[in-house]
Amino acid sequence: MEGVSNEACSLAGHWGLGKLIAFYDDNHISIDGDTEIAFTEDVLARFEALGWHTIWVKNGNTGYDEIRTAIKEAKAVKDKPTLIKVTTTIGYGSPNKANSYSVHGSALGAKEVDATRQNLGWPYEPFHLPEDVKRHWSRHIPQGAALEAEWNAKFAEYEKKYKEDAAVLKSIISGELPAGWADALPKYTPESPADATRNLSQQCLNALAKVLPGLLGGSADLASSNMTLLKMYGNFQKDTPEERNVRFGVREHGMGAICNGIALHSPGLIPYCATFFVFTDYMRAAMRISALSEAGVIYVMTHDSIGLGEDGPTHQPIEHLISFRAMPSILMLRPADGNETAGAYKVAVLNRKRPSVLALSRQKLQQLPGTSVEGVEKGGYIISDNSSGNKPDLILIGTGSELEIAAKAANELRKEGKAVRVVSLVCWELFDEQPDEYKESVLPASVTARVSIEAGVTLGWQKYVGEKGKAIGIDRFGASAPAGRIYKEFGITAENVIAAAKSL
Template identity: 55%
Template sequence: MGSPNKQDTAGVHGAALGADEVALTRKNLGWDYEPFDIPQDVLKAMNKAEQGASYEAEWNQAFAAYKAKYPTEAAEFERYLSGQLPDGWDKDLPTFTPDDDGQPTRKHSAAILNILAPVVPELIGGSADLTHSNLTELKVSGDFQKGAYANRNVHFGVREHGMGAICNGMSLHNSGLIPYGATFLIFTDYMRASIRLSALSQVGAIWVMTHDSIGQGEDGPTHQPVEVLASLRAIPDLTVFRPADGNECSGAYKVAVEKAKAHAPSLLAFTRQKVPNLPGTSMEGVAKGAYTIVDCDGTPDIILMGTGSEVSLCVAAAEKLTGEGKKVRVVSMPSWELFEAQDEAYKESVFPKAVTKRLSVEAGVSFGWSKYVGPEGYSVSIDTFGASAPGGTCMEKFGFSVDNVLAKAKAVLG
């Protein structure tokens, strides 16, 4: 405003006015002060330091009175502000064995959220109108709404970007809250700017995404995220998890909650379909990003690696290959980012350079996997859009079956 030649034009959108136009603008506005010279009357009107100090003193006095009257609640509030988690907050995170019934990982997520909710009272969030699909309702609380501000279930409405912005704001307020926001993984495209800004702005948010692959089924290719994981992994400082079973879901939430307190966002991708609980998985392994869950004696002939629901295919194929006399290692890779943060010795222990026969299995695009499979490896992936069919049919038709993983492993072995 005030520029004689550029006001009401696009000329000021991406370029400075320039010295001549600045001089004309000053003259037009009657502004006779030098650059960065603040008039005393403006400075006096804008300087609220004394008023701010008074407000702070008033607040401190009010909090001291509150603390004297409600010491337990005040201590909890101070813990929030300190960034510390309650002692033993993670002790009830569930663990599983292969004898336990398999569940969709979104159901594991639901159970874990409700285990955490009573012991981590700063956990607050909800879904973009998909609560009963994402399974993100906290049973210990009602709905956050007018007159019910102590409640912790937030109904964000069908507005993923708005949900992301709200969660970012709750975290950046620095009151110690841990916000989470949920939708289908495909709909992260509607909130990508919010997710990206959560990483850029060091926001302690947890993004809970379900229906993570073509395995979600009949909704078809508009709802089946094939390229989405790869695009999210490309965002700097965002930790992406795709857990394989119940143990890895517990491990993913443990890391995500800890990262939230350290002002770092995480995104967790969960299945709609059931997955078995696998041998060798663990919360501790998830913290490493990638780890061996099935191994052999000596140097492996081949390493099978995967994420999420496809890890079970690797385990089953490895069992058949072992029965045929091959030495096979299976690596679960719930988080590429956490694995890349490990030292070189650990990386070598998981993926020895001497083992060049490698196969990755993930129901998403192959982009990025070449780093791990190498020039002699292969990726069982989906580099096209999906299809509208039952989830199991989609997985079978696109090659995500034990028989196809076995065939591709044999082809790699030669």
């Protein structure tokens, strides 16, 4: 019934996933009552249209042989996934609650459990496992051991013939990263040309693809805009499963859910997926499951602010940064230039049990002095400082495209004799995990004159600027205009930072 599941089912049919067998429990009951009040479509016809093989088991309550036959048939279909519709009675065996919504979302209760036991002829005490049942299921233990031994023998032969390929497969199964893999990440200097971090992201992805055999992914129909194509690979399709560019189509939720499955399948598979940052609203449930399930998906989210320009407020993320900072067990990274983008990818690859969101710019940004991969790994760090003794007059804090603005403001204030420290707070979560001593070295408690600047809501920044500091941001929806003009209109400027600093 849920529309979001149709995204994944559509792709499964397109890819011809012959090993996929899905069971549909057709019991006609939902929490609100009989499904006829809201759901009357022909599910099998829909799945046939999606390219699935379909089977209907009409007696799902006691038709055990019919179910076995259906599974056997499904396994024989190699070129498409199979949906087995199993018509059942919800709460089967319960004399008073079977076939009713009351058994859908609540326990039967002690009296109805006893009545159900009598109705089904089940004489055993709760949690008692009869010996014949135990024997029946335990027969699979030697069968499984034999199958595992057979597979291990086959792999040993394979390893002798194809040593390098076997080593790659082992690394994907174990999750062990190749030695020195991070050295492949690009390096940048202040003399490197200015570029959008979405373009720098593509440079990092293509560099990593050469050294990480488990890296694969794609975009929700925006690859040429998200800049996520792996240039040395083709498209993953049913006839080209060895390729690594996954074409998800306009299916944001399905894309995130599929990447969760890839990440949880094998530790060495490192999936990434991409769309515009604002479209995380379509896939937030899948991203939350990433965090909850410890699935280390890399979310490449471009067009991360009002800086995307004329597309206007429908496409301009405002509240999205803080929404992911509020989500447990996920890293929200907003790099400012090439070195920080490389650092964000290093963090994301290393965090195999924690998803990472990379918010990337559409507009070009300068390569800043003082940024580093090592700094990103700490979440927050000093990129420039003309003070001494950990006693600056003022601390300016920025992320992403606004770190450049903070650096410009600092240069002007220094000309007036101010001791100014500029801090990149690229990832709040990582910074908060650092030892107190390190955090004090970056944001000393004695320095209360602080200004933050970020092209998003100011909510949350009080934690870092304090009661006496000021947070410059956008607490309203955006507007349609060129990036430069809209930044001025919304006060996301070095002049506004300087004015805020002088008011403290």
